[in-house]
Amino acid sequence: MVNSGDTAWVLMSAALVLLMTPALAFFYGGMVRRKNVLSVLMQCFIVMCILSIHWVLIGYSLSFTPAKGFWGGFAWIGLRGVGLEPYADYAGTIPHQAFMIYQCMFAIITPALIIGAFAERMKFSAFLIFTLLWATFVYAPLCHWVWGIGGWLRNLGALDFAGGTVVHINAGIAALVTALILGKRVNLNKNVPTPHNMPFVVLGTGLLWFGWFGFNAGSALAANGLAVNAFVVTNTAAAAAGLSWALIEWLRNGKPTIFGLCSGAVAGLVAITPAAGFVSVIPAIIIGLLVSVFSFIAVAVIKPKLGYDDSLDAFGVHCIGGIWGALATGLFASKLVNPQGADGLFFGNPKQFIIQTLTVLVTIGYTFIVTFVIYKLVDLLIGVRVNQEEELMGLDLTQHHERAYTVLE
Amino acid sequence: MKLIIAIIQPSKLEEVKEELYRQEINLITVSEVLGHGRQKGITEIYRGAKETGNLLRKIRLEIAVNENFVEPTIKAIIQGAKTGETGDGKIFVLDLKECVRIRTEERGSVAIG
Numbered sequence: 477m478v479n480s481g482d483t484a485w486v487l488m489s490a491a492l493v494l495l496m497t498p499a500l501a502f503f504y505g506g507m508v509r510r511k512n513v514l515s516v517l518m519q520c521f522i523v524m525c526i527l528s529i530h531w532v533l534i535g536y537s538l539s540f541t542p543a544k545g546f547w548g549g550f551a552w553i554g555l556r557g558v559g560l561e562p563y564a565d566y567a568g569t570i571p572h573q574a575f576m577i578y579q580c581m582f583a584i585i586t587p588a589l590i591i592g593a594f595a596e597r598m599k600f601s602a603f604l605i606f607t608l609l610w611a612t613f614v615y616a617p618l619c620h621w622v623w624g625i626g627g628w629l630r631n632l633g634a635l636d637f638a639g640g641t642v643v644h645i646n647a648g649i650a651a652l653v654t655a656l657i658l659g660k661r662v663n664l665n666k667n668v669p670t671p672h673n674m675p676f677v678v679l680g681t682g683l684l685w686f687g688w689f690g691f692n693a694g695s696a697l698a699a700n701g702l703a704v705n706a707f708v709v710t711n712t713a714a715a716a717a718g719l720s721w722a723l724i725e726w727l728r729n730g731k732p733t734i735f736g737l738c739s740g741a742v743a744g745l746v747a748i749t750p751a752a753g754f755v756s757v758i759p760a761i762i763i764g765l766l767v768s769v770f771s772f773i774a775v776a777v778i779k780p781k782l783g784y785d786d787s788l789d790a791f792g793v794h795c796i797g798g799i800w801g802a803l804a805t806g807l808f809a810s811k812l813v814n815p816q817g818a819d820g821l822f823f824g825n826p827k828q829f830i831i832q833t834l835t836v837l838v839t840i841g842y843t844f845i846v847t848f849v850i851y852k853l854v855d856l857l858i859g860v861r862v863n864q865e866e867e868l869m870g871l872d873l874t875q876h877h878e879r880a881y882t883v884l885e
Numbered sequence: 886m887k888l889i890i891a892i893i894q895p896s897k898l899e900e901v902k903e904e905l906y907r908q909e910i911n912l913i914t915v916s917e918v919l920g921h922g923r924q925k926g927i928t929e930i931y932r933g934a935k936e937t938g939n940l941l942r943k944i945r946l947e948i949a950v951n952e953n954f955v956e957p958t959i960k961a962i963i964q965g966a967k968t969g970e971t972g973d974g975k976i977f978v979l980d981l982k983e984c985v986r987i988r989t990e991e992r993g994s995v996a997i998g
Contacts, residue, residue, distance in 0.1 A: 667896065667899055868896045873929070883942070
């Protein structure tokens, strides 16, 4: 039976999650140099177009058709069989297509996250091919294993409410692979890139936080108490993480920065994503406070030391945040919050923590290997990185023949 | 006294500054400009309308120096900015009639620093 309240909420949530991709575009766009801002916006927006089509043609089928094995299969190609009556095994009170379009927005934003790793140096054509292959061979299988009916991680009991593994660890590891293969931006040591438009970063963060309520609370797939729990812990974790990062900076660098505060808030949102439907508010605060510590170390200590050029910290924030969130779910999950979930280690069930760890390791391993293969393939076919002259002149002019800001009019 | 104006590639700014500091030339003004010499620009297209003009971003340095610093400054800029490719830039040397340090109201060679 279609419930109008649930359907309204899920449709609204789908719109909120879609908003997160333009939000991400500005979040990232403000962080790059002026000469590359359009390329970041372009990559994000083209993903919205290309994956919306990909999703309804094959992506949804590959990810969610009930099946054991590698992925869902082709039964729902072109949304054949996906109608307006509910599909009870996924969401009993909303039209099947509502569930499908909601999931579409997740499929869109996940590859967009990776943009943060190869910003300012990837060829646009290579980016398109890479994204399509990645959506097909990394996102769809992983999505199926964790969320699809018949998915083996789902059957094992892995808890991922809104995409800590499927979205954030997934994209974060792909980001690391990309950063390693592409190599550092030219003249990185001499010309330390600074964000060209911090207000964009803040704008993006605000819209991301807003949209994340659709990302997490919408994953309840109903307008009910569970959605409320997810909403509450999402806000709380983001707030805690933002404060935590600001405090770390204040102590370590002398002053808190807006960039740090935004990074912390986003890290908190990432970390609470897998946990939102399973933990209560006090664990949410702990999760938020700690994720900033881990992400900060990854970004400010480990990255400079190891020297990989993850331009916009997609790995440091999304992967590390996602790993902590997935593991924290194994610690703090409680059946009192969600009877359909499980108890975590701190509620007397250490087994869940082991399942979560396994899920994290599988995600890392699979994504790392397949992303690597896809990258190498695209590199062999058409070359993935722009040449040095193009990189110095900027991607906006060289890849798109456009300039973001007029200097003289 | 001379005023040296140099137009260089933006990506070379840090290297040029380093070379200048090495020659003990520490007082410079930097601004961003558009321009081109023989280096080709890029034609921008906005919804089908082509924008010709194709000016490229450059960095402009202005350095006031005493006579004995002119050659070291020129050499330092070349050292930092030269790549051998079209688009390396140009250096102009202008006569400077007067120079005043505002804080102390000193004039002349002393004020150049």
